Amino acid sequence: MRKRIVITGMGWITPLGCEIEQVWKRLLAGDSGMAPTTHFDASKFPTTFSSQVKDDFDLAKIVGDDAAKRHATASLNSRFALGAATNAWRCAGFDTAPPSDMTRVGIYLGGGEGPLDFFACAAAAVCGWEAEERKLNTVTWAKVARERLNDMREIEQEPNQAASHIACHLGVRGPSMNTLTACAASTQAIGEAMCIIRRGDADVMISGGTHSMIHPLGVTGFNRLTALSTRNDDYATASRPFDRTRDGFVLGEGAAMVVLESLEHAQARGATILAEVAGYGSTADAFRITDIHEDGRGAIAAMKQAIEDAGLTPSDIDYINAHGTSTEENDKIETLAIRKLFTEGGKTAPPISSVKSMLGHLIAAAGATELITCVLALRDGIIPPTMHYQNPDPNCELDYVPNEPRKADLKTALSNSFGFGGQNDTLVVRKFVA
Amino acid sequence: MHNEKRVVITGCGVATPLGIGIDALWEGLINRACGIKPIAAYDASGFKSTLGAEVPDYKMGDYVPKNYRKSTKVMARDIELAVVSAYHAVKHANLITKCLIARDEATGEPSVDSTRFGANIGAGLICADLQELSGALQTSGDHATGDFDLQKWGEDGMTHLTPLWLLKFLPNMLGCHVTIVHDAQAPSNTITCGEASSHLAVGEAYRTIARGSADVCICGGAESKMNPMSVMRQELAGRLVEGRDADPATACKPFDTSANGMVAGEGGGLLILEELEFAKKRGARILAEVTGFGAATSISSWHEPESDGAGMTLAIGNALKDAGLKPESVDLITTFSTGINAYDDAEAASLKTVFGEREGVPAIALKGVLGNSGAGAGAIDLAATVMALHHNTLPPSANTASPSTGGLLRFAQDEPVDVKVTTAVSYAYALSGSQNAAIVIRKFEG
Numbered sequence: 001m002r003k004r005i006v007i008t009g010m011g012w013i014t015p016l017g018c019e020i021e022q023v024w025k026r027l028l029a030g031d032s033g034m035a036p037t038t039h040f041d042a043s044k045f046p047t048t049f050s051s052q053v054k055d056d057f058d059l060a061k062i063v064g065d066d067a068a069k070r071h072a073t074a075s076l077n078s079r080f081a082l083g084a085a086t087n088a089w090r091c092a093g094f095d096t097a098p099p100s101d102m103t104r105v106g107i108y109l110g111g112g113e114g115p116l117d118f119f120a121c122a123a124a125a126v127c128g129w130e131a132e133e134r135k136l137n138t139v140t141w142a143k144v145a146r147e148r149l150n151d152m153r154e155i156e157q158e159p160n161q162a163a164s165h166i167a168c169h170l171g172v173r174g175p176s177m178n179t180l181t182a183c184a185a186s187t188q189a190i191g192e193a194m195c196i197i198r199r200g201d202a203d204v205m206i207s208g209g210t211h212s213m214i215h216p217l218g219v220t221g222f223n224r225l226t227a228l229s230t231r232n233d234d235y236a237t238a239s240r241p242f243d244r245t246r247d248g249f250v251l252g253e254g255a256a257m258v259v260l261e262s263l264e265h266a267q268a269r270g271a272t273i274l275a276e277v278a279g280y281g282s283t284a285d286a287f288r289i290t291d292i293h294e295d296g297r298g299a300i301a302a303m304k305q306a307i308e309d310a311g312l313t314p315s316d317i318d319y320i321n322a323h324g325t326s327t328e329e330n331d332k333i334e335t336l337a338i339r340k341l342f343t344e345g346g347k348t349a350p351p352i353s354s355v356k357s358m359l360g361h362l363i364a365a366a367g368a369t370e371l372i373t374c375v376l377a378l379r380d381g382i383i384p385p386t387m388h389y390q391n392p393d394p395n396c397e398l399d400y401v402p403n404e405p406r407k408a409d410l411k412t413a414l415s416n417s418f419g420f421g422g423q424n425d426t427l428v429v430r431k432f433v434a
Numbered sequence: 435m436h437n438e439k440r441v442v443i444t445g446c447g448v449a450t451p452l453g454i455g456i457d458a459l460w461e462g463l464i465n466r467a468c469g470i471k472p473i474a475a476y477d478a479s480g481f482k483s484t485l486g487a488e489v490p491d492y493k494m495g496d497y498v499p500k501n502y503r504k505s506t507k508v509m510a511r512d513i514e515l516a517v518v519s520a521y522h523a524v525k526h527a528n529l530i531t532k533c534l535i536a537r538d539e540a541t542g543e544p545s546v547d548s549t550r551f552g553a554n555i556g557a558g559l560i561c562a563d564l565q566e567l568s569g570a571l572q573t574s575g576d577h578a579t580g581d582f583d584l585q586k587w588g589e590d591g592m593t594h595l596t597p598l599w600l601l602k603f604l605p606n607m608l609g610c611h612v613t614i615v616h617d618a619q620a621p622s623n624t625i626t627c628g629e630a631s632s633h634l635a636v637g638e639a640y641r642t643i644a645r646g647s648a649d650v651c652i653c654g655g656a657e658s659k660m661n662p663m664s665v666m667r668q669e670l671a672g673r674l675v676e677g678r679d680a681d682p683a684t685a686c687k688p689f690d691t692s693a694n695g696m697v698a699g700e701g702g703g704l705l706i707l708e709e710l711e712f713a714k715k716r717g718a719r720i721l722a723e724v725t726g727f728g729a730a731t732s733i734s735s736w737h738e739p740e741s742d743g744a745g746m747t748l749a750i751g752n753a754l755k756d757a758g759l760k761p762e763s764v765d766l767i768t769t770f771s772t773g774i775n776a777y778d779d780a781e782a783a784s785l786k787t788v789f790g791e792r793e794g795v796p797a798i799a800l801k802g803v804l805g806n807s808g809a810g811a812g813a814i815d816l817a818a819t820v821m822a823l824h825h826n827t828l829p830p831s832a833n834t835a836s837p838s839t840g841g842l843l844r845f846a847q848d849e850p851v852d853v854k855v856t857t858a859v860s861y862a863y864a865l866s867g868s869q870n871a872a873i874v875i876r877k878f879e880g
Contacts, residue, residue: 041584041585042584043585044587103730113626118582122582124580125564125567125568125571125572126575126576126577126581129568129571131572137477138478139480140480141568141662142481144580145666146669149666151670154667154670155667155671155866158866159627160627160628160630160867160869161736163867164869165736167731167732167736167868168733168734171733173731174731175728176730176731177625178626178627179624179626180624181622181623182604188623195641199645201752216584216587221599221600224596224597224600225597282623283620283622284620284621284622285619286613286614286617289610290598301619419606421601421604421606421607423606423622
């Protein structure tokens, strides 16, 4: 018999708060995490707002003063990750009764790179530029870079740093990995972590994602791609997945972590089981780096794989937590893919919602945040809304649970994450029944 | 696990400082060539280290279909190295892919159903092209003071970057381009764990095929540290061989107590992993079998080595256990040794713990001629390991005459040595990070 994998701990650091229940309440209330960007002066950028983690995030309060001091050089995303992972660990009860064998505990994150040391890098570039030759003088560049860059800050940008900080903080000795498949990363991380436990290579995995791209070059990159909403005058409602007037995603930041465990391990220690992760699907569009395959080929295949992996059929899915980014292309093609897979033979697709309407897009951390949302939806029998949905789009004609949460009898939920370049990952999670 | 499928290696594609393609690498190693030279990619005279290991010139048009040439314009060097390696990997494995058909290099149907063809590719922290980025940034900054005007940048400066700029530097773009070019639609992942990336990616591909989620995976990694930003990062971390007078041939000395550090490099390596029955059915040449994978975590620091190498010891132990082997049966060890004393000492401590009092175990250390290519290094190590098994030959390992591992490891010096080896272990660990991984490869015996 294949091992069953359950979630026994959850933690997140989000633009709507840092505690599970508080953020869940705000998601059901339709709150928006968006505000003018304060991490840097974005006032003249095409997009002047974002969905930042607020001042209520205090790492020392979560991990203690000593640990906060030890990890003082950690970049913002590693700090989010430490906070979320510590809370998930605590939620799982491991803070008071740690696992007996830490070599059987692993980490699999979808961790983003740390924010670039922008002003130092810009100074080196600007000073090193030879205007007449239109060329960078690398000798001048090196001199300025050496003066202004900080050795630890550079190391802390490596995408595996969040996982490494968590390992050191919690003493994790098992398999440890980090994926960075763009916006699909943390869904993929949780799926692969599940596979590691299923095979017996670990009993417990800390998994999830963390990211902050709200820095000058991150926003520049997305603005140049015209991927971000520029609704600067109405930022609170700028993220409007599936609405006809959507004009791009809202960049968010944060971390979300779950503790995954084999059912037998969880039961043996009498853990509270929050949900079961039952299926995982992963595909590549192999189409274009700039566009999603127009038939939703990879998305359909990923959802299908995940549902089959869970031993279910599409009609068993009660709720879909969409990738739903509020970009023209994603929402249209995700809708098409869901329609193709779920309405075969005249069936009705299950309700769909996107919490990115409230949280923004946490990029590598998005999938894990949304998986936790699914767990809470299953627990309480309530679907969080797709907020700011006012104008139906003829290309998006499904039930998006607009603007109001909805009570429903939920047993099984599906969560999608699709990354730039055509990485598609899907998880199926269900209410735990022994 | 008894119900798992067996997984074999049928192709190796590399782009290394010793040349492009597995034959160039192997011949270079056998002939004791050195890939370390004064850096040519940029004027390195302002840096503490002026040595590097650069991949010789190539033309991207030779590795993609004609209609994909435009896309090569949005490839960072790391992505290029992955795409070049992928081409050579499928050629070496005698696979027919969409790319080869489109290039009129093959006819007929692709050898693998695209929905059963996966990719697991390790990537580093890709650096922006500084010439391009600086050309844009200078529009909004003060050349004399380095002060930068974000408002000016937001208003206008940023438009000097091409719209697709960001896509050049997303780590998953190695995998995206490779899967597009060769039409691989099965599970696809990008592992970003520094130098451990390749081994973790190959290990995950091994698991993916073993559990039946794909028939073939292209896996490994690629990274280029041959740019001012990457080299500065390594300089700041104090890891590089410094000094203008350093002799390229002897600059990097794995496991040598008089070693002065590593040399930054670049390279890519992708292996074709294949389910055994699938490989047999298509009549593939089987180079070796993957029989074990192990990963583990160091916990003493996220930016320094664990002095006793405990994380590494656990990873090698997990891989051997996975392969159902005892350390005594290992007869080839491909070390990771970069020439940085503290890391090499930790590695040596780990090897002593795992292999105990054994003596004269045939071993390979490549960084002395290849430098450290980060996420690509591990896959190049694995490719060389496969070749050593395949040819029963231990290639020379430069600058390993007096290793701190004492009598445990036997490196070939100036000449290759004939060896009869059946079981190899190759491992890697992140220099900045806590990840360790090991792979066991065996000669295929039916």
